[in-house]
Amino acid sequence: NAGVTQTPKFRVLKTGQSMTLLCAQDMNHEYMYWYRQDPGMGLRLIHYSVGEGTTAKGEVPDGYNVSRLKKQNFLLGLESAAPSQTSVYFCASSGGQSSYNEQFFGPGTRLTVL
Amino acid sequence: GDSVTQMEGPVTLSEEAFLTINCTYTATGYPSLFWYVQYPGEGLQLLLKATKADDKGSNKGFEATYRKETTSFHLEKGSVQVSDSAVYFCALINTGGFKTIFGAGTRLFVKA
Helix, strand or coil: CCCEEEECCEEEECCCCCEEEEEEECCCCCEEEEEEEECCCEEEEEEEECCCCCCEECCCCCCCEEECCCCCEEEEEECCCCHHHCEEEEEEEECCCCCCCCCEECCCEEEEEC | CCEEEECCCCEEEECCCCEEECEEEECCCCCEEEEEEECCCCCCEEEEEECCCCCEEEECCEEEECECCCCECCEEECCCCHHHCEEEEEEEECCCCCCCEECCCEEEEEEC
């Protein structure tokens, strides 16, 4: 049981390049989330999904797109990377309808945009 | 809307000192409350949780009690170790919800 995995772990992009971050979970969770973490800013929600085939905008969605074609995978895309997107990206997942739905986090992807 | 406020860090303590990290929340309804910990270079992981008023969550020597009257969930540990150096996040999920509201995080440094 691997939990939540993210690939890649590190990436360096040039401004204007595109990339996709992959998140996979093997806990059969309905909900998945993408966050970014910047120094002194805590966690900010980018996009989330409440089930296969659904996505929704979070707090800071601009410049990112997501897809959830399979229940276990949640992809985060950057179509045209900008230096402001330099950050550490975390994927998380959580279970079904419950009032105490803890989130399980991946190890993170450290992205640098030059 | 719902929110979580926790004390600003960094907090620097000597080994075996007593730790308190304050957390207060604003929420309608009856939220569940959580503390997550993030060790250097890793993702967040759940440390402890409490789902109703007066519940005490505990794990690894850490404790926090859900105080509805003061809307607080302060994290405490009687004797910290160097290995407790990490960032601690207070969080809530409101009744019937699924999105977690996180505080800004408090960095703890423990010196040997």
